Amino acid sequence: MTERYVYMDHSATTAVDRSVLEAMLPYFSEEFGNPNSLHIWGRKARKAVNEAREKVAALVGADASEIIFTGGGSEADNLAIKGAAFARRDKGRHVITTAIEHHAVIDAFHWLEDQGFEVTVLPVDERAMVGISDLESAIRPDTILVSMMYANNEVGTFQPVAEAARICNDRGIIFHVDGVQAAGHIPFNVRDMGIDMLTMSAHKMYGPKGVGGLYIRKGVKIQPIVHGGGQERGLRSGTENTAGIVGFGAAADLASMRFTDGSIEEEVRLRDLLIDSVTSSIEDAYLTGHRTERLPFHASFCIGSLEGESMLLRLDAAGIGASSGSACTSGSLEPSYVLLAMGITHELAHGSLRFSLGKDTTREDIVYVAENLKKIVADLRALSPLWKNRG
Amino acid sequence: MYTEKVMELFMNPKNAGRMEDPDGVGEVGNPRCGDIMKIYIKVKDERIVDISFETFGCASAIASSSMVTEMVKGLTLDEALAISNKDVVNALGGLPPQKIHCSLLAEEGIQAAIEDYRAKRKAGVEAKA
Numbered sequence: 029m030t031e032r033y034v035y036m037d038h039s040a041t042t043a044v045d046r047s048v049l050e051a052m053l054p055y056f057s058e059e060f061g062n063p064n065s066l067h068i069w070g071r072k073a074r075k076a077v078n079e080a081r082e083k084v085a086a087l088v089g090a091d092a093s094e095i096i097f098t099g100g101g102s103e104a105d106n107l108a109i110k111g112a113a114f115a116r117r118d119k120g121r122h123v124i125t126t127a128i129e130h131h132a133v134i135d136a137f138h139w140l141e142d143q144g145f146e147v148t149v150l151p152v153d154e155r156a157m158v159g160i161s162d163l164e165s166a167i168r169p170d171t172i173l174v175s176m177m178y179a180n181n182e183v184g185t186f187q188p189v190a191e192a193a194r195i196c197n198d199r200g201i202i203f204h205v206d207g208v209q210a211a212g213h214i215p216f217n218v219r220d221m222g223i224d225m226l227t228m229s230a231h232k233m234y235g236p237k238g239v240g241g242l243y244i245r246k247g248v249k250i251q252p253i254v255h256g257g258g259q260e261r262g263l264r265s266g267t268e269n270t271a272g273i274v275g276f277g278a279a280a281d282l283a284s285m286r287f288t289d290g291s292i293e294e295e296v297r298l299r300d301l302l303i304d305s306v307t308s309s310i311e312d313a314y315l316t317g318h319r320t321e322r323l324p325f326h327a328s329f330c331i332g333s334l335e336g337e338s339m340l341l342r343l344d345a346a347g348i349g350a351s352s353g354s355a356c357t358s359g360s361l362e363p364s365y366v367l368l369a370m371g372i373t374h375e376l377a378h379g380s381l382r383f384s385l386g387k388d389t390t391r392e393d394i395v396y397v398a399e400n401l402k403k404i405v406a407d408l409r410a411l412s413p414l415w416k417n418r419g
Numbered sequence: 420m421y422t423e424k425v426m427e428l429f430m431n432p433k434n435a436g437r438m439e440d441p442d443g444v445g446e447v448g449n450p451r452c453g454d455i456m457k458i459y460i461k462v463k464d465e466r467i468v469d470i471s472f473e474t475f476g477c478a479s480a481i482a483s484s485s486m487v488t489e490m491v492k493g494l495t496l497d498e499a500l501a502i503s504n505k506d507v508v509n510a511l512g513g514l515p516p517q518k519i520h521c522s523l524l525a526e527e528g529i530q531a532a533i534e535d536y537r538a539k540r541k542a543g544v545e546a547k548a
Contacts, residue, residue: 335453337477338429345430354453354477363453378453411435411481413457413473414450 030347034393037349038232038325039181039209039384044275045234051278052236055271063268064259073270080277084241087280088207088226089217096242096260097273101208101229102132104242105175107264108204108225109136111250112173113145116202120170126150126158126187127369128180133206137175150176155318156185156370163192173202178210178226182353182366182382183317184326186210193222202248208232209323212283214292224248230272234387235279239272291387295324298385298394302327305398310405316367316380325385330372331405333414334379336363342404348397353380375414421478422512424486429478432485434492438471443539445531448524454480458488458528462536466495472528479511479518486510487525496533502526 035043044052055076061069063077081092098104113123125137127149141147148166150158158176167174174196179186189205196203204225210216211226212233218226226243230236244250244263256265286292306313312332331339336354343350353364354377362368363377383397409415421429438459448454454476461469470492472484487507491499504522508514514522 333475335476335480338481341426341429341478374453375450378450411432411473412475413446413455414475 030345032396033347033349034389034396035349036383036385036389036393036397037351038386039323039382040351041231041237042234042386044231044236045279045282047282048235048275048278052271052275055274059270061270063270064257073268076274077268077270080273080280083277083280083284084228085243087284088211088228088243089219090226090243091246094243094246096244096263097268097276098240098242098260098264099266099269100238100240101206101227101232102130102240103264104227104229104240105130105132105206105208106136107253108227108242108244108250109133109173109175110140110253111263112202112204112225112248113140114251115249116172117145120168120172122146122148122168122171123173123175124148124150124163124166124171125175126152126177128152128156128182128366129175129177130181130206130208133175133177152369154371155321156180156183156316156366157318157321158187158192160188160191160195164195167195167199167201171199171201173204175204175206177206177208178216179207179214179323179326180317180366181209182364182380183328183370184209184322185317186321186323189223190221193224196224197222209326212280213323213325215287218243218245225250230276230279233279233283236272236275239269239276241276286387292324295385295387295389298389298391299324299327301391302383302385302394302398305394306401309398309402313405314376316370316372323384325389326382327385328380328382330367330376331379331381332376333412333416334405334408336378336380338408339379339381339401339404342408343397343400346400346404348400350397351382351384353382354378420515421482422514424510424512425479425482425514428482428485428511432472432481434471434485434488435473436471437473438469441532443532443534443536445528445533445535447527447531448476450475453477454521454524456480456484456524456528458484458532460532460536462496465497467491467493467499476521476524477518479514480521480524482511483507483514483521483525484528487522487529491529496536499529500533502529 061073063074211228228241230239336352367377441459474484504526507522
């Protein structure tokens with residue numbers, strides 16, 4: 029039907045980069061050894077896992093001994109949150125998170141609540157940012173853990189993680205950051221920022237699915253949630269996913285390279301071009317999240333008088349892959365809790381759209397998306413009883 | 420997730436748009452839930468001679484609107500009232516379970532338009548008497 033395909037859903041997942049795939053391939057059939065074996069097959073696999081650990085650590089300024097590999101970002105979030113809460117439950121039972129976290133964090137906190145912990149959920153402002161004073165006033169003498177995402181997946185806004193880290197560091201509270209959307213996309217240093225634990229995911233940065241990483245600052249004690257053979261310093265038992273971990277290492281290398289060759293700056297230019305095109309050429313179209321304090325590849329909107337799923341399917345028919353936080357795409361009747369937490373009305377939240385650019389996105393892609401979206405919005409508004417400005 | 424028929428009507432809906440001087444208008448759903456369906460009808464001798472819709476909602480809501488307007492066009496009002504949401508779902512070749520409410524809106528939209536027409540007519544007759 030369409031001659032052009034433009035994938036703009038990199039917040040959902042990215043394609044494994046060719047260099048990453050090449051790095052992984054030998055570790056399926058040739059170098060298939062179990063990294064825990066003493067023989068040559070095992071030693072080769074162990075060496076590959078160790079090298080990957082160095083690369084992932086270097087991406088965020090950590091030491092290799094501080095990185096634990098997991099089966100993905102969700103598992104790393106669960107390990108960090110449940111692991112830290114249980115390791116410190118004798119010191120206190122109060123834990124803090126925010127209203128706009130990913131479900132992997134929110135649902136882990138709900139589970140902690142079931143286990144007798146007390147949870148405080150911090151509100152956000154209209155741009156999806158947590159207020160530092162809200163964090164300060166939520167902290168109690170028995171607070172043991174704070175978890176805050178680096179950048180939001182739906183609206184792209186950065187949280188004030190450095191300030192939050194300082195506050196937690198000063199009070200001896202463990203500070204976890206879900207960095208799934210941010211890691212590999214913006215340079216930062218966990219040590220300088222005072223982050224105690226950081227979640228990362230390979231498939232959000234041109235690596236394979238099914239591999240995550242958790243940075244745990246030296247000295248921070250957590251309980252494992254998977255028990256067994258004692259791999260990953262006893263914090264994540266199970267034979268290492270060697271090929272996947274090698275892929276994560278290669279993806280981390282690629283990301284580090286993109287920090288220095290101007291790629292991120294170009295991504296920001298293209299993102300801003302899309303934001304400006306959409307908000308200036310489409311009436312009643314609003315950027316969601318912060319205008320500047322946002323992920324370099326992330327542009328999200330609410331389009332008035334329209335519903336997200338209908339726009340997504342029309343975009344899909346034009347060869348464009350995007351996503352939405354509308355009720356119809358989530359399978360519930362409620363639109364995105366993130367947009368509602370920002371104070372956006374139900375009606376407008378139903379019309380949410382997210383375009384997340386990738387390293388191969390071009391200026392032509394942006395123009396193609398903006399032009400098609402404009403047409404699709406006009407076509408669907410001609411059907412919408414809510415759209416008043418018809419002429 | 421959607422049948423070919425649903426996608427076909429969603430991409431090229433029939434009877435779409437506002438109608439000038441309708442004899443009856445029915446509006447169901449609410450924007451908070453993300454679905455509004457507005458049905459316009461023209462009636463002659465107790466028969467729906469023209470119909471159109473405006474819908475704010477997902478693909479299945481738009482396809483259900485298009486389908487139900489095609490189904491009732493030319494029917495008498497009583498025949499149109501007998502069309503159920505199940506008939507709409509069947510004509511679409513099925514809808515995912517969480518989208519059945521869209522077909523219900525289609526059924527209710529037709530009913531609301533006919534009720535509006537009958538109420539106006541009754542009021543008109545009483546005004547003349």
